[in-house]
Amino acid sequence: MTKQKLNIPDRNMEAGIALSTPAIIWMGLLFITPLVVVMFMSFLNRARGGGELPYTLESYQTVFGGFYEWDAIQEGFSKLGTVGSFAEGWEVFGDILAPDNPYALVLFRSIRIALITTLITLFIGYPLAFYISTRESAFMRTFTLFLVILPFWTNFLIRTYAWRVILGEEGVINNALLAIGLIDAPLEMLYTQGAVIVGLVYGFLPFMVLPIYAAVERFDFNLVEAAHDLGANDWSAFWRVVLPGTLPGVVAGCILVFIPSIGSYVTPDLLGGTDGLMIGNLIAGQFKGTGHWPRGSTLSIILMCIVMLSLWAYNTFGQAAPTNRKEK
Amino acid sequence: MNQRFEIDQAKLSRDLAIRRVGRVGLLLNPIFTYFFLWAPILLLVVFSFNNSRGVSVWRGFTFDWYINIFDNTIGSDASFSTGLLLSSVGNSLIVAVATTIFATLIGTATGLAFARTRFPGQNFLDAVLYLPIVIPEITQGISLVVFFKIVFDWYDRITGVTLSQGFVTIILAHVTFTMSYVMLVVRARLANMSPRYEEAARDLGANEWQTFWRVTFPLIFPGVLAGALLAFTLSLDDYVITFFTTGSGTNTLPMFVYGLLRTSVTPEVNALSTLMLIASTILIAVSLGLQGRNAADL
Numbered sequence: 124m125t126k127q128k129l130n131i132p133d134r135n136m137e138a139g140i141a142l143s144t145p146a147i148i149w150m151g152l153l154f155i156t157p158l159v160v161v162m163f164m165s166f167l168n169r170a171r172g173g174g175e176l177p178y179t180l181e182s183y184q185t186v187f188g189g190f191y192e193w194d195a196i197q198e199g200f201s202k203l204g205t206v207g208s209f210a211e212g213w214e215v216f217g218d219i220l221a222p223d224n225p226y227a228l229v230l231f232r233s234i235r236i237a238l239i240t241t242l243i244t245l246f247i248g249y250p251l252a253f254y255i256s257t258r259e260s261a262f263m264r265t266f267t268l269f270l271v272i273l274p275f276w277t278n279f280l281i282r283t284y285a286w287r288v289i290l291g292e293e294g295v296i297n298n299a300l301l302a303i304g305l306i307d308a309p310l311e312m313l314y315t316q317g318a319v320i321v322g323l324v325y326g327f328l329p330f331m332v333l334p335i336y337a338a339v340e341r342f343d344f345n346l347v348e349a350a351h352d353l354g355a356n357d358w359s360a361f362w363r364v365v366l367p368g369t370l371p372g373v374v375a376g377c378i379l380v381f382i383p384s385i386g387s388y389v390t391p392d393l394l395g396g397t398d399g400l401m402i403g404n405l406i407a408g409q410f411k412g413t414g415h416w417p418r419g420s421t422l423s424i425i426l427m428c429i430v431m432l433s434l435w436a437y438n439t440f441g442q443a444a445p446t447n448r449k450e451k
Numbered sequence: 452m453n454q455r456f457e458i459d460q461a462k463l464s465r466d467l468a469i470r471r472v473g474r475v476g477l478l479l480n481p482i483f484t485y486f487f488l489w490a491p492i493l494l495l496v497v498f499s500f501n502n503s504r505g506v507s508v509w510r511g512f513t514f515d516w517y518i519n520i521f522d523n524t525i526g527s528d529a530s531f532s533t534g535l536l537l538s539s540v541g542n543s544l545i546v547a548v549a550t551t552i553f554a555t556l557i558g559t560a561t562g563l564a565f566a567r568t569r570f571p572g573q574n575f576l577d578a579v580l581y582l583p584i585v586i587p588e589i590t591q592g593i594s595l596v597v598f599f600k601i602v603f604d605w606y607d608r609i610t611g612v613t614l615s616q617g618f619v620t621i622i623l624a625h626v627t628f629t630m631s632y633v634m635l636v637v638r639a640r641l642a643n644m645s646p647r648y649e650e651a652a653r654d655l656g657a658n659e660w661q662t663f664w665r666v667t668f669p670l671i672f673p674g675v676l677a678g679a680l681l682a683f684t685l686s687l688d689d690y691v692i693t694f695f696t697t698g699s700g701t702n703t704l705p706m707f708v709y710g711l712l713r714t715s716v717t718p719e720v721n722a723l724s725t726l727m728l729i730a731s732t733i734l735i736a737v738s739l740g741l742q743g744r745n746a747a748d749l
Contacts, residue, residue: 139568157594386587
């Protein structure tokens, strides 16, 4: 980078402006403006096929309704004492923040689904990235990495559909379990939150593997030897040397999985049913048919805020996406 | 001394146990994960050749489902006819080709600007160009719906002509999210390429235009082609943004397939999926071939 910077004469500024003008106009008109328009829309009243003045906070009140109702919050906190499990605790937590509000419910559910997806991909993806980057030969490293990326390049709809074939009532798993007599009636696996999580993990696993792979590959394994010499066993060497050393990759991977998971539309639509509905589906519903554009815009703005916050975390704690550092 | 030795022995066996668990885990995880990644895809392919409508046991090899696709029985619904399938493929190709042309032109110019020049507002534009890659498609989709609606309303009020969404809006939307990818690929190519070639050309008396066409462009061409192919694939595969920017009569292939996947699980759908998997594999192979040359000739 520095090498090129030195070589750039000042007269190139005009060329730079000229070359980037089409992109500036295009992005300004078809990317920035639409986002700004949606922001305005979120403060409008509902009208036939859109929104109308005057400005109002109605949509935000609908989405966050109950958020500031003191009685409900108190009641929720009193329930917290009886919580037995994490899932139950989360439900009560959701009740506290949004009692009987379907919008907030789906919002919290989306965050939960995205977080669980991120955790599962981390637990599967970290050892896999570690395995790939510690292969001896360059060919095996490329090959094992290629095996992770190749499914990712095929059509997303088809990959999600495959899980309908597997999890469905007359799907592969149910057929197999019925055939060996382990169950009497088909299990309900499709149209659950679990199915959505499986689909998201399947879809976004490479986003976790790639940055961790890059981080492990850059990691100096002499440090592990040093840790062993100083009396650490494999566990403490991993926990206290390898993991901290590759943490930026872990953070990057988690955020790169979290963002598309929270904003997903296709996976919950194909695998989720009503139970697995996520914020993306809620937004889409407000814009097709007899929807409520201002409310859909509000939900979209909230989603954007979550994504922007994640991006900020990525820039602060994560590292740049993996590049082909090892040129030859 | 003796006691100390015993303590070490206990620690040693514990550490060895930890190591064994780690080894086994590091062996089992890839086996499980590769199975998880590949089994669903292979399953679709296998069952597309299975001589049975269900997905339970193998009853012999057949091409029937592939023949059915071209014989008007794709889904359980009459709206999924072969004619509509073929017209959706045609629509998808029109959109993808137009998108590729615009995205490649603008993306390449921007990639050049980023890799070879400095101009005010560059960092801001850089951030803006990254956004379409990361923000959820649903957000982009609905923003464009609202935007087009407002623009069309204005246009209607001024000229009295009512516009509606269709090919043009789909292509505008697709160019918006694909040109960032082209820009990144071209820029990466230029970053790996020394600017000395261009300097040498200029030292030998070539003007900017000659330098670009006779030195820079031939050198970055594989990158431009790889970027174009990426834009083509992304446009061809997109469902969410197309769903929001489409009008009536402009069904694309992913939209046709999506309707099919939502309503029916038939062996014909498996066969169609397999055909699409083969098509993407070919595109990937071509793209990788280009990128391989990309790395080899510099």
